[in-house]
Amino acid sequence: MIVVKMISIDKIRKKILKEIGLILLTVLYIFCVPIIVTWCIPIYCFRYCLSLFFKKIFRPDLGELVNSRSIVLGVDEFPKNPKWNLVVWLTQDRMMDLEKFKEYFKLKFVLAEENGHILYPEYQQSIEKWCGFHFWKWDTDFEINHHIREYDGKYGIGPIDEKLLIQVVKELTWKPWNPNRSPWEFLQIPNYIENCVEKQDENGQKTPKSILIFRIHHVLGDGYYILKLLMEDICGISLQKAAQPKQILRNIFTKTLIKSIFWIRAPYQFVKMMTKANDKNPWHIPPEKMIRPANAALSNQISLDYIKAIRDSHGVSFTAVVTAAVTGGMREMMIQLGIVPPKNIHQAVAVPMPGHPNKLRNHFIFSFMTLPIGTEDPLRRLHKIEQNLQELKYSSVPFLNFWKVPLVGSLFSCLMGPFTINRLTTCLMSNFPGTPEIPHFREVVVDDMMFAAGLGPGNTGIGFTLISCLGFIRIFSIADPNILKTDALVEELNTKIMGELELLKQLGECSKKFN
Numbered sequence: 001m002i003v004v005k006m007i008s009i010d011k012i013r014k015k016i017l018k019e020i021g022l023i024l025l026t027v028l029y030i031f032c033v034p035i036i037v038t039w040c041i042p043i044y045c046f047r048y049c050l051s052l053f054f055k056k057i058f059r060p061d062l063g064e065l066v067n068s069r070s071i072v073l074g075v076d077e078f079p080k081n082p083k084w085n086l087v088v089w090l091t092q093d094r095m096m097d098l099e100k101f102k103e104y105f106k107l108k109f110v111l112a113e114e115n116g117h118i119l120y121p122e123y124q125q126s127i128e129k130w131c132g133f134h135f136w137k138w139d140t141d142f143e144i145n146h147h148i149r150e151y152d153g154k155y156g157i158g159p160i161d162e163k164l165l166i167q168v169v170k171e172l173t174w175k176p177w178n179p180n181r182s183p184w185e186f187l188q189i190p191n192y193i194e195n196c197v198e199k200q201d202e203n204g205q206k207t208p209k210s211i212l213i214f215r216i217h218h219v220l221g222d223g224y225y226i227l228k229l230l231m232e233d234i235c236g237i238s239l240q241k242a243a244q245p246k247q248i249l250r251n252i253f254t255k256t257l258i259k260s261i262f263w264i265r266a267p268y269q270f271v272k273m274m275t276k277a278n279d280k281n282p283w284h285i286p287p288e289k290m291i292r293p294a295n296a297a298l299s300n301q302i303s304l305d306y307i308k309a310i311r312d313s314h315g316v317s318f319t320a321v322v323t324a325a326v327t328g329g330m331r332e333m334m335i336q337l338g339i340v341p342p343k344n345i346h347q348a349v350a351v352p353m354p355g356h357p358n359k360l361r362n363h364f365i366f367s368f369m370t371l372p373i374g375t376e377d378p379l380r381r382l383h384k385i386e387q388n389l390q391e392l393k394y395s396s397v398p399f400l401n402f403w404k405v406p407l408v409g410s411l412f413s414c415l416m417g418p419f420t421i422n423r424l425t426t427c428l429m430s431n432f433p434g435t436p437e438i439p440h441f442r443e444v445v446v447d448d449m450m451f452a453a454g455l456g457p458g459n460t461g462i463g464f465t466l467i468s469c470l471g472f473i474r475i476f477s478i479a480d481p482n483i484l485k486t487d488a489l490v491e492e493l494n495t496k497i498m499g500e501l502e503l504l505k506q507l508g509e510c511s512k513k514f515n
Contacts, residue, residue, distance in 0.1 A: 026268045037407060044410050050131055063125055063136035068409030070362045071134050072420050074127060074219030075413050076457045079177035083454045084218035087172045088226055090441060091194065091448040095210045098188050101442055102148045122220055122360045126180050132412035139181055151187040159191035159208060169452050170293040172215050183217035222362040223432050224352055235439040266396035273397055277346040277368040277424045282339050283483050284426045287459040291481045297491035299475040299498060304468055310501065313508025319431065320386040321504065326464055327371045327385065328378055329497030343374040345426040348460060351398045365401045367392060368425055378503055422458035434469040452476050
């Protein structure tokens with residue numbers, strides 16, 4: 001009894017000391033941030049004068065400054081060694097007329113005007129650095145054929161199957177860009193054999209499917225813009241039909257109270273998140289040892305109804321189920337490789353923010369979330385993740401960081417760099433709700449849609465991207481070869497994730513029987 005009491009007292013003492021440390025760091029943060037911002041005012045003024053006056057005199061060939069929210073994703077050794085490429089691919093039930101699509105996209109988007117001004121000038125502009133800042137510069141040699149064409153990479157134009165498609169996606173996720181052109185392209189692969197099955201037309205002729213890839217660098221836009229472009233603007237399916245996050249309902253008193261203490265609450269939560277998310281484990285490898293391209297694998301289709309049934313049986317959220325399965329899969333993979341799972345690891349989570357402008361923009365923020373990978377019991381792990389998701393949902397940190405991004409993005413690129421490198425989290429996850437309807441992409445039916453993303457600068461070594469489409473979801477997993485040496489091991493990780501989902505399903509069914 002005496003030993004137990006001493007352990008309890010020691011735990012309480014450590015918690016008190018930790019809380020005191022967090023409070024002191026919060027006070028330091030609140031004190032230092034205004035001072036640092038004040039020191040940066042001359043830089044902000046110089047940036048403003050450079051854009052408004054000096055550019056017109058000394059560099060009339062330059063366009064607008066790259067948006068401060070976007071450029072923080074454009075200092076990743078872009079364009080030679082990009083870390084933030086986004087690759088979306090659509091499986092189409094037949095071959096789309098690429099020449100017609102070129103003309104359509106050029107007129108509808110590249111040359112689109114609003115009030116006499118080009119609506120999306122970035123489609124025709126490259127990025128050039130001048131006086132420490134990044135500007136858009138018109139591509140004087142712009143041709144639509146440079147950006148919309150048949151896939152011309154090292155894997156040829158087909159026929160290809162899913163395994164070879166994954167190699168194409170890996171290649172494109174880390175492929176450099178032409179520094180004189182805007183970083184976007186549509187690539188068509190005409191002969192795709194899905195699971196070695198070819199479709200037959202009405203005359204009984206075999207018609208292989210095709211793949212349309214949209215590759216873009218994150219500096220141009222975010223996942224919301226890409227979904228809006230592909231699904232809403234081209235396919236005519238409103239994003240309002242996709243699953244929407246539940247709104248936080250608060251009464252007027254609570255809203256007023258939270259707003260009044262925001263500048264104390266948000267810094268405290270930020271400091272707490274940053275001090276917790278400093279991972280140290282065998283999968284959090286040093287940046288200088290990282291290898292690209294990473295290994296990758298694509299899971300089988302998972303029914304949304306299957307995940308919703310698990311969600312309902314355990315009284316948690318959809319995201320909690322998926323995150324718990326991913327966490328459990330990583331835990332099992334660590335054990336298989338002879339690694340003792342740490343108590344926790346952390347993942348970077350993309351949090352979309354309300355009010356996305358109708359432009360090529362980034363309008364989201366990354367936040368960090370704890371994954372209890374050391375918890376052996378899958379149900380305890382699931383409910384801990386649900387609790388962590390709820391904390392993130394009600395946290396003020398995303399709004400604080402969203403406010404800070406333009407302050408960082410308006411600095412000289414050499415000063416901006418350290419703030420854009422993630423050296424804290426082990427993994428990254430990006431999850432988007434797609435369309436429940438059958439998309440018709442320029443009159444061609446889309447059977448499936450998936451996307452992949454780079455892991456960004458720093459030493460995040462494992463990532464998961466997901467997007468729902470037509471009642472199903474698939475997981476695209478990538479891992480540094482220092483973590484999982486082959487694509488086959490990443491595929492095994494996906495198998496373990498699927499196994500975790502099945503385990504949660506069985507536990508939910510058992511719980512119903514006993515209740």
